[in-house]
Amino acid sequence: MCRLVFVDARAYNSTNINIRKSMPSRTNSNDVARLAGVSRSTVSRVFTDGAYASAETSERVMKAADQLGYCPNAIARSLSMNRTSLIGVIVGELDNPFYADILQVIGVKLQQRRLASLLFVANPSAMDTLIPQVLSYRVDGVIISGATLSSKMALRCQSAGIPVVLVNRYTDSDLISSVVGDNVDGAGQVARLFAERGYRRIGFMAGLPEASSSRDREHGFRIKLADFGLSVSAREVGSFTLEGGARAARAMLCRPDRPEAVFCANDMMATATIDIARTEFNLRIPEDLAVAGYDNSSLAGMLAYQLTSVDQNTTLMAEAALENLLQPSLGAKPPAQVVRIPSKLVERASTTLLAAN
Template sequence: MNIPKANATSKDVAKLAGVSQSTVSRVFLPGSSVSEKTKNKVFAAAKTLNYRPNAFARSLTTNESKLIGLVFPDTDYPLHMKTLQLISSELQKQGYSAVLIPWQVDDEALHSIPNIFQYRVDGVIAASATFNKSLYEECAEFNIPVVQFARVVEGTRSSHVVSDNYAAGQTAAKHFHNNGVKSAIYLTGDIPTFTNNERKAGFCSEFESLTNKQAHVVEASFDYTEALDKIRVVLSQVNRPDGVFCATDNIAMALMDVARLEFGLKIPDDLQVIGFDNIPQAEWLNYQLSTFNQDFKRLARESVKIIVDQISQNDSTLVKLMLPANFIERKTTR
């Protein structure tokens, strides 16, 4: 009777399975050529001994860790956890594992670069809006490919997969115009990003083209609570807007709550609101928010495909992919 041993090695598995140690290594190496009969023998021995292959040791042999670093600012926003799950699932299908690397915005001493090299990741998928350019430079120096997910950091040479934010802005402006909006604003947060600027530009340009009036831009905060005071100022104006396109659903919900609870406004009769992201709360009965849905499943699939191709083919060709964002009309617009 074989008794499972602590810290079993590939040598122990090889002895029990009656094969060479190199054969055991090949069995646990994706894509290697080993017969099914031999695989089954090795797997049975590994199970008996409670053996787990050492990924770090294997990476020294193959020069690949099969790890992809996912750089995210935080997981507080409702879609971030879903996005992490989608990317991780797509990576698993390709034989890779994800390492979450939180990007610290408020502390210069806490940043992602040491973590990336500590884990010896083969590539990086970045979804942080405030990603430091020095990270791209470090990754380029060590030939680590980076794909930006739903983000574009200007001045960097890396691939990206994003939604067509400019077209989404145009669609919002057209919808407001078709529904009688006379005075519109774009309500945004306090962190400038390329994708947000594209959305704003599309909206403001199209609204002015259709109405000969400027859509004003108001900077609040991406945080629900911190956005409230600026929203109160906007709604206190004598000539307050009758249409607001919000950079995120979070801001849109803050706007709707203040408008209804503090100013007694009816939505959409007195104020039409459009958000962006289609977070789960957008469907809640209290909101029923008209918003834009980004195809995060496809964004994840395309980002993983690009990073895996660049790793496997050692291809540094930049890929810039843009996907449509679909407008979902609910009850905050007429």
């Protein structure tokens, strides 16, 4: 039996902590080793480094552990080893399927390395109380995923000596490492597509103006358009949300010089734009209006949208983030780096397709 702890919900709201406990006699790894007929180090390996025990041994050890009610104590081990194997994962926008996907990939990859994700849902207005909470768990590292999260959190963790990596954004600080998609190149691919399809009146919908992802996508889009002698004729800010995208689409589509093609800095704004174009302006997609998004999230593939979008490779992004966080530190402090993952345009029916050859 592991510890049996009853937690009184009221205890969390008062200083009068009242925990009743029952402590069955604890079995240890020696007991399990004896019953399974293996060495103590084999038991330890099965529980901390499963990959290096044979399936047969693993099963025998697990069966013995089950029988004895044994489970190792990662918390106690963390104190003796001076690491917790906990990685703080701070997310901001789980209603965006792109971030839900990133979280899923990060979670799976941490588990594969026998690390655990300590999840924090960031409410931008409550970041200050979140910081000490994250730090108090002595996490081995922090991953911050979200275009809109303040960089204060990152700097505070970094100054507490905890490695930090940002995913899908970077800061001006040269202290903080980041993993981002190659937003300049990805947006450039959309510009090239629009130019090649012959669109001339072109709109751009920004996310949050302060987010590096939005700024880089706008920059990459504009410079590649310029290569083709084109420019952005309408620009609105959609704040990366469905609601903001709908408002921005209305503003863009009621102009007398309505764009023929709009590039939105994420898929949520792009699907909102398609919805507003169809329902409020009676426009056909792509005949009357071409729309492209960014992220190639699950929304983009839905048949009602068939959205041309730029794929950010979430698997590679998550891998790069973990690698950066867990990299061997040879010097006192590894230099911060911005890792850029190649992005790839995925063409669908929301932009005019080339006729088949």
